[in-house]
Amino acid sequence: MKTEEITHLAKLSSLEVPENEIEALSEALESILQLANQLQSIDTVGIEPLFHPIEMITPLMQPLRPDQVTELNQREANMANAPAQFEGLFLVPKVID
Numbered sequence: 001m002k003t004e005e006i007t008h009l010a011k012l013s014s015l016e017v018p019e020n021e022i023e024a025l026s027e028a029l030e031s032i033l034q035l036a037n038q039l040q041s042i043d044t045v046g047i048e049p050l051f052h053p054i055e056m057i058t059p060l061m062q063p064l065r066p067d068q069v070t071e072l073n074q075r076e077a078n079m080a081n082a083p084a085q086f087e088g089l090f091l092v093p094k095v096i097d
Helices: 003-012 019-040 075-079
Strands: none
Touching (some): 003 019
């Protein structure tokens, strides 16, 4: 990836990337993208998706718990430290151009 792309992505992500780390980050991201391209080139036609890889070894029994409310409404306490809010919702800065 180019230096400009790394800088742009860092800005969109609200991350501070030191100048001396941009080259190493560029190489790391490039290798990740190459691996993703390699994975996409694999023919998976006719292969059933796995819900859980351990199911290949042994059947998995996942007990389900009852769906019950266990926490009280703590909206006011949670919103007390919010730097900006509107009608009980967090306000965050726009980060997507």
